[in-house]
Amino acid sequence: MSANSRLTIAAHALAWIGLYQRQGHEVATSEQIATSANTNPVVIRRLLGELRRAGLVESRRGAGAGWSLARELGSITLLDVYEAVEPGPLFAMHRTTPDPGCVVGHGIQPAMRGIYQDIEETLRHELARITLEKVLEDVLAAPRLPL
Amino acid sequence: MSANSRLTIAAHALAWIGLYQRQGHEVATSEQIATSANTNPVVIRRLLGELRRAGLVESRRGAGAGWSLARELGSITLLDVYEAVEPGPLFAMHRTTPDPGCVVGHGIQPAMRGIYQDIEETLRHELARITLEKVLEDVLAAPRLPL
């Protein structure tokens, strides 16, 4: 599967904003987050834009502009982030319609659809168990590199 | 996520071979399966080649060649198929190393790795619960189209 890093980067950004705000700052800029994630500010703005549409963050424009959390880290789950940044289903059906004259070709799509729905439901349940608060805790629990 | 249909097509092929063998045939050809799945025989041969490497099917060459199951459908799970055809992890880390001088940049990868491992473990557990026998049952349970 061509895995992508959208969920990872989005979680990174949220954790960064959350920690920054706890240090007393009002807003975080896409450039600051991009520096931490070692990527381009536009990539961050694009992702945060999707998170804003999902109601997870807010943005301020003009002077002193930047991003802030719309909810506490403890009330945001990885499922919220996943739904905001990952549009499609986990597994896809055939690109073209299977032969409806074949028993297998006719029944395979309803069969797999049901199976995939159950699996995705389980995945969503797992993602919903993990809050961004927990992610930040795990981040801060990482051992320091030895000098 | 750019979902792919590899698992779907592989399950389709296995169900087709299994049903064909129950109808008394020895081997199935990639062309027969490709017709049912409405795709190209080479696509089927590529996928079945990966399933063969995983010990799920066998192929015969020469005259009267084709594919047969190496195991009963009831002993093959979607996890077996998933592992055979889906190499990478579900979610990826950053493409470039995050800033190790930043607290979040330093701790995010260990944190997400642990979380993703748990999630993938759950996914694998779910996939392991579903046998290809069950898939074929679901396929055959699909209602006929009304004339």
Place this chain on the structure above:
DNA sequence: GACCGTCGTAACGGTAATGGTTACGGCAGG
């Protein structure tokens, strides 16, 4: 009202995965 920093977004290009297609050598039974 001008200035400045940042957002918002369009546009383009590189990279990689997927899958459709053609081609061709190799194998084995008739």
Place this chain on the structure above:
DNA sequence: CCTGCCGTAACCATTACCGTTACGACGGTC
């Protein structure tokens, strides 16, 4: 020898993702 199918390489089109540049819009500050 002939034939049918596997096995695999090669190529191309499509798509997603991400990095990058560019530029207009906005809203505080001076």
